Amino acid sequence: MKKLIDGPDAVVADALRGMAAAHPGLRVDVERRIVTRTDAPRQGKVGLVSGGGSGHEPLHIGLVGLGMLDAACPGEVFTSPVPDQIQAATAAVDGGQGVLHVVKNYTGDVLNFQMAAELAGDDGVDVATVLVNDDVAVEDSTHTAGRRGTGATLFVEKIAGALAEDGAALKEVTAAGKEVVERSRSFGVALTPCTVPAAGRPGFELGDDEIELGVGIHGEPGRERGPMRGAAEIVDVAMSAINDDMPLQGDLLVMVNGMGGTPLSELYVVFADVERWLSGRARITRSLVGNYVTSLDMTGCSITVCLLTPQLTQLWDEPVNTPGLRWGC
């Protein structure tokens, strides 16, 4: 394993130290592992808190700022944060209007956020939760832990964040977040695995001519392992899976997201193929192409689609100022 780190156990803290140095506009508590906006808590504004395992940067710590998250709680690499940490973040951003937790649907995240919400409730904070479960690669049934939360998390954070910034109440912000979840689907593909620093070796193995279709953002296996193929064919698998689950029509927000190790040029190639795949069915009116919800150094990409409404489009367009996503200011 070759990584630019100063010891595998220090990665999360050291990266937070780097963030603190690079972004004076954020308050970074390295000890407690909480990143907050410097102006938090904002009185009268609903607070937005998210978090999850580290290794998906810029999600979540790079998405704190105006128009998006008020605080993020990074856990160990690929391990959810703990309740005390989430509770502290929740308290730090409560401006009296309650706090929304944006939670990716993994048992660890769900349970730790649930405990934190109880603790925060005991502190008198009104907490609501949006559970993100957009990954169509996972069978959604009572016989599983349900679908994983992946790329749509960023959409939820941006759109709920804009509404919170506009002064909407917790109920409305929560409803908008849930609407985004309902209208969003993702599908991921891995070309090569990722290496967790503490493990020191790849989390799974893929042959020289093999790819994992429907991979999760921790390298969890998906629908099938199959032979390598061209980008257009990979896009066809991903878009068909999404479209089968949620017929695509109207105006779409599409993100072609890199897993961390894939060059931007390839993501644009994929985006061109997605646009071609959609032509005649639906229209991409908003898009993101880049590394947003990553899996350390994994190569591959995920595609996330959201069926827009005029209100969602408008919220998407509102100003955002975070290290990872910025426009309008």
Next chain:
Amino acid sequence: MKKLIDGPDAVVADALRGMAAAHPGLRVDVERRIVTRTDAPRQGKVGLVSGGGSGHEPLHIGLVGLGMLDAACPGEVFTSPVPDQIQAATAAVDGGQGVLHVVKNYTGDVLNFQMAAELAGDDGVDVATVLVNDDVAVEDSTHTAGRRGTGATLFVEKIAGALAEDGAALKEVTAAGKEVVERSRSFGVALTPCTVPAAGRPGFELGDDEIELGVGIHGEPGRERGPMRGAAEIVDVAMSAINDDMPLQGDLLVMVNGMGGTPLSELYVVFADVERWLSGRARITRSLVGNYVTSLDMTGCSITVCLLTPQLTQLWDEPVNTPGLRWGC
């Protein structure tokens, strides 16, 4: 080789198609391989044109827009663009005040831009050139092609771009670009090599415990090949090389740039180490951490430092709106 592409020879054109689809704010001529601002040529404004081999994205095609480049000319992967292409881009952005070419110091880039400048001159366009040669890993002597142009290219494009946006004359814009070059230095490190799509295999080989110190952005070898070590030690090698060449003091703009395959969290770890290295010597007042001047899927990073002046800081802070760099609007 596993890549998200539809054929190794189509990568550049397909990526441009993706850019065209994703960025309606840019005019993308896939055929002639020119990306321009939709509002070009702007009468009375100096035009900024850059370009170079593809594979370094977002440099240059992702840095076209308000406050930065007016046009970019992508060549084949790691191969400079051709004179006709550069000439056409130059003509497309000439608003009567002349055009600045920002050229990285590689023989291919230098010769092709030089020929283009002659052709544009024949067309009656006033062309000036800023040659970027910031890579301290290369010995700078009459016995070499001189230092390579790497990370500082982005600084030149941003700062000269801001000045051009403010309506400055070609002479001033050129002078500012040259000032940035004089005050900037870079040093790169590769942990693993990159694979050019057409070649299909890594451009060089590195052992499991070996790194290349002073690597170029095409994987060209640098000062030495040495054993893998911690981020702080790598930072010490890079910062010492930079500091030996240009003593660091005062206010600095520092970029910790990913080579394409390195996770953002590691770049923040490196940034934390850079800040620690500088403490007591100089102050980082502006920074960038992310993938900006990449080498396809190479893992590793480069560090670029610019000695700021109040004017350079102000120009750095001015609004920019490109796919790869955006703030203030």
Next chain:
Amino acid sequence: MADEFDAGIAREWVRVIAVRVSEQATYLGELDGAIGDGDHGGNLDRGFAAAVGKLDRTTDSAREVLTATGGALISAVGGASGPLYGTYFRKLARALPEHGGASAAELGAALQVGVDGVRALGGAAEGDKTMVDALVPAAAAFAETATDGLPAAAVAAAEAARRGADATVPLRARKGRASYLGERSEGHLDPGAASSALVLAALAEVVGG
């Protein structure tokens, strides 16, 4: 050979779990790597190390010792297993007498309360291929043999947990990360069930069974 589950034994239980988890961390990680994300060993190692650091060394109440253990697990682990094991220890602690130690019968009832807490929090039933598959038979075996004394009951519980864990191998996971694998989860030992067997074996070890 202990007749009462007192604060000293409770502390020793946590310490021995920490040692065994640390010894088996790589193994537990490999089990989790096969059908999860490979961090179960590291998670529990971090968690029980924190629990040892938070051991209440002054109290004579087993209840207080294990309440602190549950809290430490919840605060230090992060993964699914943190809240689940944390809840296990906190709930079972709350079912112990307020002061002093517990009899075998009292501990048996408490282990049952602990499992119920895990089931309530995680929503897993027996057969879902989780730690529940080891913890449920362990509590039942303990309660059934409590009249034979603490050591015998603990041994019976440890054996039942081990059998319960082994029985997860052919199952298809319906909870946790392994459930994403569908039928590909069959043929693997569940890491949480394996660590539960280890927790109960540690109990047998410290009560001298």
Next chain:
Amino acid sequence: MADEFDAGIAREWVRVIAVRVSEQATYLGELDGAIGDGDHGGNLDRGFAAAVGKLDRTTDSAREVLTATGGALISAVGGASGPLYGTYFRKLARALPEHGGASAAELGAALQVGVDGVRALGGAAEGDKTMVDALVPAAAAFAETATDGLPAAAVAAAEAARRGADATVPLRARKGRASYLGERSEGHLDPGAASSALVLAALAEVVGG
């Protein structure tokens, strides 16, 4: 066996270069991979394929044929070798008679003008480990033996180019990408010198030497 370097031979020269470059593209790429960026074969392959596509099939002027070739190389290659070979062909073309073909002596003088163009553009001198190290002795040998007729002169030039190229092996590069390597560039054949040898060998081939 040709006595005059006419438009037909000029076209054939370009076609044969294109074939040889395509055959040797991998080899040239490997040479460039060792001390450059590995694209020299691909660059010239793309360039000469474009040049063949742009061959002026109607003219009887060798000068016009090769002017078009130079332009095609400049427009299609991109790397350092594009402007350099493009300039070589454009400059040598301009030194040829305006109409019709050229004598051996005229071609010899033109090859010299071509090399001067390369030197002026790239700033490389002999011994800098570049294509110049093959092109300079080739032009000299051609001029010296021009009185023996076109085929003999072309063969002499091809041999000189080959020797010049081989002599780059021990040199340390002072121009182009290979110069970054410093002493590590020693012991390798310069890819541009190798392709120049191939260009001159193609000339010998088409004039029947």
